[in-house]
Amino acid sequence: MDLLEQRIALRLEALRRDRGLSLEDVAQTSGVSRATLSRIERGETSPTAGVLGKLCTAYGLTMSQLLLDVEEDAPSLIRRADAFRWHDPETGFARTSISPPQPGYQVELIWAELPAGARIEYDSPPVRGLEQHLLLLAGELKIDCAGKTYALAGQDCLRFHLTGASAFESTGTQTATYVLAIRRPA
Incomplete structure (x- = not known):
């Protein structure tokens, strides 16, 4: 381990x-x-x-x-090399917390990479009503949320509130790379 x-x-x-x-x-x-x-x-x-x-x-x-263990005195500058990276052994999904949650801040930024053909599903949101803004940097991505399906390509941006089940699927021939901004409900 x-x-x-x-x-x-x-x-x-x-x-x-x-x-x-x-x-x-x-x-x-x-x-x-x-x-x-x-x-x-x-x-x-x-x-x-x-x-x-x-x-x-x-x-x-x-x-x-x-x-993440949330620190009270988190640095303002987070170097990419120091960012927390997690890898899903089942799907190959890689998630880097480039601006992790901290006291006094409502938004966090995630750098995500989902290999071609991989799909991740969530039964329900961790916190109902999470506001998310997803900017696709490379690849193609299909997102199912709130009873709708969205197909993203190029540098499309999708914003949504998580209220139920969701799924992310890399539908192209290359890894879907995207930045996800998450804002917790007030």
Whole structure:
């Protein structure tokens, strides 16, 4: 297990324990089996984007909030080399938090790369009403949200509020690379 996987495992265990929840409590709330939760917390397996999405919903956190330990004195300048990067072992999806959530700030920026043909699905938003602005930098991307399907190409931009299930699919022949701005509801 690498350092990043250890951090994720420790963060998930700390979130559960800090909230006084058992593995069974989180399993019932998230829909992720108790056995899978236990293996993730022990670092025996890496969570997929779908599993992390379910855990975000269970804890009421964005994925960035779930993955990162929020520091009180975060730097204003975040170098790309120092940004937190997470990779989904199942889909190849890579997510870099280029401007992570911090106290006093309502917006976070994510750099995302979804390999050609890959699809990630989320049963529900981590926080209902999240405002998102997605700028596609390269590739082609199909997004399902709020009962609508959007096909993005070139440097299209889509803005939406997450209120239900969503899915992101890289439909072209190259990796879909995009920047996602997320604003938590007030």
